[in-house]
Amino acid sequence: MRFYLTILLALHLHASAAEQPNIIVVLADDFGWGDIGTQGGVVPTPELDRMAAEGTRFTQFYVASPICSASRAALVTGLFPGRVRINSFLQTRKGNAECGQADFLDPKFPSLPRELKAAGYATAHIGKWHLGGGRDVDNAPKFSAYGYDLGLGTWESPEPDPDLTATDWIWSPKDKVKRWDRSRWMVDRTLDFLKMHQDKPVFVNLWFDDTHTPWVPDDAADPKAETPGQFKSVLTEMDRQIGRLLATLREAKGRETLVLFFGDNGALPTFAQKRVGGMRGSKLSLYEGGDRVPCIAWQPGKIPAGRVDQESVIGSVDLFPTLAKIAGASSPTETDGEDVAAALAGNSIKRTRPLLWEYGRNPDSFKYPQGRNRSPNLAIRDGKWKLLIQDDGTSAALYDLETDANETHNVAGGNADLVSRLSSTVLAWRKSLP
Numbered sequence: 001m002r003f004y005l006t007i008l009l010a011l012h013l014h015a016s017a018a019e020q021p022n023i024i025v026v027l028a029d030d031f032g033w034g035d036i037g038t039q040g041g042v043v044p045t046p047e048l049d050r051m052a053a054e055g056t057r058f059t060q061f062y063v064a065s066p067i068c069s070a071s072r073a074a075l076v077t078g079l080f081p082g083r084v085r086i087n088s089f090l091q092t093r094k095g096n097a098e099c100g101q102a103d104f105l106d107p108k109f110p111s112l113p114r115e116l117k118a119a120g121y122a123t124a125h126i127g128k129w130h131l132g133g134g135r136d137v138d139n140a141p142k143f144s145a146y147g148y149d150l151g152l153g154t155w156e157s158p159e160p161d162p163d164l165t166a167t168d169w170i171w172s173p174k175d176k177v178k179r180w181d182r183s184r185w186m187v188d189r190t191l192d193f194l195k196m197h198q199d200k201p202v203f204v205n206l207w208f209d210d211t212h213t214p215w216v217p218d219d220a221a222d223p224k225a226e227t228p229g230q231f232k233s234v235l236t237e238m239d240r241q242i243g244r245l246l247a248t249l250r251e252a253k254g255r256e257t258l259v260l261f262f263g264d265n266g267a268l269p270t271f272a273q274k275r276v277g278g279m280r281g282s283k284l285s286l287y288e289g290g291d292r293v294p295c296i297a298w299q300p301g302k303i304p305a306g307r308v309d310q311e312s313v314i315g316s317v318d319l320f321p322t323l324a325k326i327a328g329a330s331s332p333t334e335t336d337g338e339d340v341a342a343a344l345a346g347n348s349i350k351r352t353r354p355l356l357w358e359y360g361r362n363p364d365s366f367k368y369p370q371g372r373n374r375s376p377n378l379a380i381r382d383g384k385w386k387l388l389i390q391d392d393g394t395s396a397a398l399y400d401l402e403t404d405a406n407e408t409h410n411v412a413g414g415n416a417d418l419v420s421r422l423s424s425t426v427l428a429w430r431k432s433l434p
Contacts, residue, residue, distance in 0.1 A: 020120065020201040020327055021299065022194065022257040025075070025319070026242065027205070029068065029128060029212035032267025034277035035235065036294045042274050043232045047243030048296065051261065055298035056307040056344070062381070063265055063316045066283055066290030066359055069130045071264045071316065072207070076131065076146060077109045078320030078335040082358050082433040084109050088366055090156070092135045098365040104132025104158075107145040110332045112320045113203060114147025119329035122197035124150040127186045127207035129157035134170075152189055154182075154209055171214075179216040179223075180234070183208050183241040191248055194257075201255060201327065206245075207264075210238040226269055246298070256299060258326065260319070263293035268369065280407040284367050286357050286375040286388055287407050297344050304346040311348040313381065314340050315355045354382040356429050358391070380426040387412075387422040391430050396423055 028035075037045040038052050039059075064074035069090040070081035077084055085102040096103050113123040125148045132140030134156035142158050143151025152161045155170045164182065166174040177185045190206050214223040217233030242261065249257045267275035268283035281287025295314070297303045317337035324331045325341050336353075343349045360366045360377040368374045376388040376395045384402040389395060396419055398412040412419045 020255075021302075022202045022204075022255055023116070023121075023323055023327060024190065024202075024204045024206055024245075024257060024259045026245075026259060026261040027072075027075075027127075027207040028238065028261070028263045029207075029209050030265060030267055030283055031211055031263025031293060032270065032275035032277070032282075032289065033263075033279060033292050033294055034275050035211070035263070035267060036296075039277055039294055040274075042228065042271060043235045045235065045239045047239045047246065048261065051242070051246060051259075051298050052296050052306075052308075054300060054305050055259075055296055055303045056305075056309055056346070058295040058297070058312060058314055058343070059308065059310045060313045061262060061293060061295035061316075062291050062314070062355055063263070063293055064291075064355075065357065066265045066281075066285055068128075068212075068264050070359075072129075072131055073105050074317050074336075075205075075319060076105065076111055076113070078112065078317050078332050078337045079109065080317060080336045080356060082430075083336070085434055086131070087358060087361060090130060090132060090134075090137070093137060095365070096137075098362075100361050103137045104140040105146075107141050110320065110334065111146045112323060113205070115320075115324055115329040115332070116203045116327050117147045117149065119324075119327055121201045121203045121327065121329075122193070123148045123203045124152070124190075124193045125205045125207070126150075126152045126189045126193070127154065127182075127205070128209040128212075129153045129207070131157075133158040133160070150193060152186075170209075171216075173219070178219070179214070180218055180221075180237065183210050183238045184244075187241045187245050190245065194252075198254065203327070208238060210234050211267075228271060231271075250300070256302065258297070258299040258302070260295070260297055262295040262316070266290040266293065270373075278406060281373050281375060282369045284359070284369050285373050286359055286377070286379040287373060288386075288401070288405060289373070290359075290375070291357060291379075299344075303344055307346060309343060309348055312340065312343040313351050313355070314343060314349075317355075351383075354380050354425065356380050356426055358430060358433070361391075378426050378430055380422050380429075382422060382425075385418065385422065387419065387426065389423055389426060391427065393423065393427060398422070 063071045065071040073081040073086045088099040140158040215230035215234045276289030279288040281289030357379040397410040399407045
């Protein structure tokens, strides 16, 4: 009897493994809510538009920070980045100390790739990392410390690939793979990894360094120019490469693949707010233009096609528990996110906990946008309400995002009790951070 039970258990485990989808998280750098064509983009994006037509587009998707390193830390850990001591872009040791942050993401924190690897996945990071390494930080943990089988990083990583890093800087005309050819190279490496591991499920972080400046579409371009023309050329190429990735996946036999596409934070420059869909804010700001980004989920046959979810409020911290569930991996024992797999399946959801943000712990060590796009340094979204406030309790501003997504009408004056409750929550959370 025990023998037959063992056989049945083995068959069940085999079936479960066979159902585990490949998972690819495609991250675009400094990519605004309005940067895809279906959301009014200033540049046509036919491949991303097709991805949206074949999948589901989420219009209320938020990253955990308006700056790259902090946003990326939340993706790996499922924790708000202040909890893992990253609150700006990682830089020199001196700059990190001035911002009150660590020099790299500590592997002691939860790690999505580590859990997926334990569940049988082959795991890879390909592209921009920016969670430790580069400049004078020479002791950042290797990719394997977080659970990656393969790590192909750019310069700001513990293991920069030599094809991308001919010199001691983020990019160089001397690089073997030129600045305008990086997206292609990263897609090629992703496809190679999928081909090498057809016998098991695959997880890949495909993290482009486009569309971050400098925009260098060819060898004749001026890297210091930030013109709409150069941006258009760079985004057009990234869109083309995403299309090439999806075309290969459409033709693939066997295991299905879930692809998630979104930006790591809002756009800068915004081209008169067009790149953020007319919303207030930008990269470096806690207004909507800084932390609300486009998001598309694609898995033909599983993710509803042509659906636009305008109701579900989803945070990037939700991806760890959600993808762990989809992959049959262990859920994190501690997370700031929640399982939103139901939203991927086509059901609008309501959050059970608020989203919280911080950016800018002092006026001197952080970069800020100019004018009305500079925000207070704390924010909370609970239901339809978003409150921004300074960490000393001043400058409270309340917005009803159902009717005022552009954050133009501060209604704090008529909602004293709500302001008090949200302020107490976000200020207490800020005090709890290391």
